[in-house]
Amino acid sequence: MVRAGTLDNMDWAEPTGKIWTDSKAAWVKIDPKLANFPKQAVDRTPLFDAWTRHNRDCGACPGAWVFTPHTAA
Numbered sequence: 001m002v003r004a005g006t007l008d009n010m011d012w013a014e015p016t017g018k019i020w021t022d023s024k025a026a027w028v029k030i031d032p033k034l035a036n037f038p039k040q041a042v043d044r045t046p047l048f049d050a051w052t053r054h055n056r057d058c059g060a061c062p063g064a065w066v067f068t069p070h071t072a073a
Contacts, residue, residue, distance in 0.1 A: 016050040 017035030018024075030036055035050040 014054065016054045017047045019047075 015031075015034060017037070018030060019037045019041050020039060021030050021036050022038040024030065035046040041047060
């Protein structure tokens, strides 16, 4: 995962999910179609899957590629 705020150009970055939504500010809007978690995500697979789907469907997006999470053998 990359923190979007650390990138020089964030124009291409789009969230695919959010964590800690229970502690959001009242004015923050949460898209229910994203992979959202009220607290820390115990299993990040839904976030990885959402990110992979987004990049697969947006092949023309800058930096689009598919992430495969490492699983222990």
